[in-house]
Amino acid sequence: MAFPGTELPIVQAPMAGSQRHRLAAAVCAAGGLGSLPGAMFDAAGLRAELQALAAQVRGAPYNVNFFAHQPPAADAAAEARWRARLAPYFAEHGIDPATVPAGAGRQPFSAAIAEVLEEFRPAVVSFHFGLPAPGLLARVKALGAQVWSSATTVAEGVWLQRHGAEAVIAQGLEAGGHRGHFLSDDLALQSGTMALLPQLVDAVSVPVVAAGGIADARGVRAALALGAAAVQVGTAYLCCDEAETGALHRAALRDPAAPTVLTRLFTGRPARGIVNRLIREVGAMSEDAPAFPTATAALAPLRARAEAQGLADFTPLWSGQNRSGCGEPSAARLTRALAGA
């Protein structure tokens, strides 16, 4: 039995917007740890997904992931600046910006969500952007769930262990999607998996899960050699049949040479994705995008219009720096191949 109580030391990364229970269940059935991205659901939606997942995995461990960010205060000026920056795109697509609702794209972990978890008692509950407040964290621990969270620096890993994390995910800069940093916004502090992982292993006593740039069995062996207890893989799972990755996103993932960048445009927080029109024209790290997670709302109608025309101009094309695992359509086969099984 591998850490974390599964047959294989393979964790499928939770990917909000690109998967639901079906991908997680397939990974669990193959002997890995499947993950459900909880941040995209309200309590009712989460309950429905967990019911389906629990029914399919029949007692096997699984992970549910949540965001632990502080929602920002409403900032009308920042919202107005973002809409002004996007005005040419609204005009191009014939959208009246006054009709576009503002709002948060993702909700942080909450008491209402903790209540749903109490019905299911997942083996692992993982967090991104730190940890929830102590009272809420205690509720998760009282369920018997192992609590994990992402560290992008050694300092964050040490902080997480001290605040109760029972495993730390070393998120190297190669990783796709949102950076999990929470102690500092200085991206210069963050480093590649090859540098971060062994330093984190040396600094904490809890198990370390390696993430970032790992797409095949060689990467898994390398991460284990660096001291990881298990490996979390995202990008390679995005192309599986069981994922809900959109067609435009899948097409972008199939080009192994398309560059990725860290961009805050789609949500307000730096996340790694393939360069598209919005990034090229507005600038990946433009301060015109308002704070996480409020940047998403204004883009939603632009994304919908463009996608209807077959254009990924406003679509977040999350991807890590190694897309070489994107050839395997079966999540079960991918899971076993990663483990060399």
Next chain:
Amino acid sequence: MAFPGTELPIVQAPMAGSQRHRLAAAVCAAGGLGSLPGAMFDAAGLRAELQALAAQVRGAPYNVNFFAHQPPAADAAAEARWRARLAPYFAEHGIDPATVPAGAGRQPFSAAIAEVLEEFRPAVVSFHFGLPAPGLLARVKALGAQVWSSATTVAEGVWLQRHGAEAVIAQGLEAGGHRGHFLSDDLALQSGTMALLPQLVDAVSVPVVAAGGIADARGVRAALALGAAAVQVGTAYLCCDEAETGALHRAALRDPAAPTVLTRLFTGRPARGIVNRLIREVGAMSEDAPAFPTATAALAPLRARAEAQGLADFTPLWSGQNRSGCGEPSAARLTRALAGA
């Protein structure tokens, strides 16, 4: 016998400005491949260093490294802009900028240098920033030297193999010092070692040497698991007694948490170093610095004055993202420890 004809699959990275033959000789004696950074010498200086190195290694293989850049055309406007940007620092240090000579900091590989190599016939000649012109490259090959060069992308690795490189160094983004890119200046194309290395191994048939973020035996095992034939380590050697790393640079390297960034300020090309005053105040990637390698000249007197006062304000503090190997003062012990020997 390991690739490249040494007892151990360990290559000491050539580090212009921080070492001469003494470090290379110590690594060779320990069973690794020591490297001499040739770009810092004229023909006479290179001959003297190679005489000393050859005498010490007594037939063991060693590597001599050169830059293969195209020197830029003189650009008085760019030079003036740089001096204007640095004017407050010249004033602060009481330097008359009119007395500061311009000029190239580093010379590319040339016929005069090839002539010196003919006297020594090094086992390996490695290049950074591509390869020299075909005629010059043919002269190196006629010596019987293995030709290596750095790739920061899969496309560069494929190009190098097609143009005659007999090994490719996969330079992950974690690596310290100059990025070796030569096909594109787009840094978004470059990725961490964990992502770059296996994709490069799959794309070329020549041996691949892994560089970037590797500081101990775990990193070496990981790189070999990813398909590397050998591993090139730089930062950890910077703190060895045999290196000529300055005291201020050594002090900076001893802080494991000080952030590194890619900066073009010191030479005109992006290179990874620890953040210091110049980077903080001018901006790491400021376009005010003129083309490689001409940015160095104007900084030289500022660096000298500041260093005399114990300040690293204008000193390039080259470093990779993993400084955890900086505790071993003996290059021989470091070499054997890296190999797990």
